[in-house]
Amino acid sequence: MKKIIVAIITVAILLAAGMYVSSISVTKEYGQDTGLQHSTAAQYMDELARKPDIEVYIKLGDEISVGYFRIKPYQIIQDSRCQANANCIWAGTVVVKTHISFKGDGGQDYDIELGKDTITPHCVISLLQIEPKTKTGKETPLESYGFNFKLSPPL
Numbered sequence: 001m002k003k004i005i006v007a008i009i010t011v012a013i014l015l016a017a018g019m020y021v022s023s024i025s026v027t028k029e030y031g032q033d034t035g036l037q038h039s040t041a042a043q044y045m046d047e048l049a050r051k052p053d054i055e056v057y058i059k060l061g062d063e064i065s066v067g068y069f070r071i072k073p074y075q076i077i078q079d080s081r082c083q084a085n086a087n088c089i090w091a092g093t094v095v096v097k098t099h100i101s102f103k104g105d106g107g108q109d110y111d112i113e114l115g116k117d118t119i120t121p122h123c124v125i126s127l128l129q130i131e132p133k134t135k136t137g138k139e140t141p142l143e144s145y146g147f148n149f150k151l152s153p154p155l
Contacts, residue, residue, distance in 0.1 A: 053152070054066060054152075055149065055150050055151075056148070056149050057149075058071060058073060058146065059145065060076070060143070060145035061074055061142075061143075063099075068122075069100065069101070069102055069123065069151065070100070070101045070104075070107065071125075072099045073096045073112075073145075073147055074098070076094070076095075077096065077097055077111055078093065078094065079094050079130075080092035080093055081093065081114075081133070082134075083134045083135050084133040084134065084135050085135050085136055086136050093114050093115070094113070094130050095111050095112065095113045096112055096127065096130075096147060097111055097112075098110050098111075098112050098125075100120055100123075100125065102122040102123075108120070112126075112149075114127045114129075115127070119155060121154065122154060123151050123152060123153065124151075124154060125151055126149065126152070127148075127149060128149065128150050129147070129148040130145065130146070131145065131146040131147075132144050132145075132146075
């Protein structure tokens with residue numbers, strides 16, 4: 001217990017002095033441990049390059065941190081997926097407007113489409129899966145949308 005209190009006080013002092021000590025932080029969001037520990041942005045990018053398949057799950061309107069990244073999907077632009085109880089000749093797609101920032105840079109909004117890579121200055125992000133499946137005759141409540149994203153090193 002004493003060690004935890006000393007660690008918390010140390011981190012508070014360093015943060016108050018304007019220093020960022022991410023090697024102390026655990027990158028664990030929604031029960032998923034990315035396994036990344038880093039102390040500089042360059043080290044983080046090197047580690048990301050060695051572990052290119054960082055996947056995260058996030059609900060619409062929520063924001064999560066993954067290393068130096070903050071990701072927030074906040075608007076459904078298009079959801080033209082084939083409903084689960086229908087026969088379709090086209091699978092359709094989903095496009096979600098997502099705010100991505102790196103190291104608190106203010107970030108940028110991206111329209112991320114299901115199954116397509118979106119290139120940002122610091123990573124490639126892909127929308128792998130979306131929940132829930134849509135059904136004919138039923139509107140999908142916005143709060144039920146959830147997304148699996150994959151972060152990869154920049155090209």
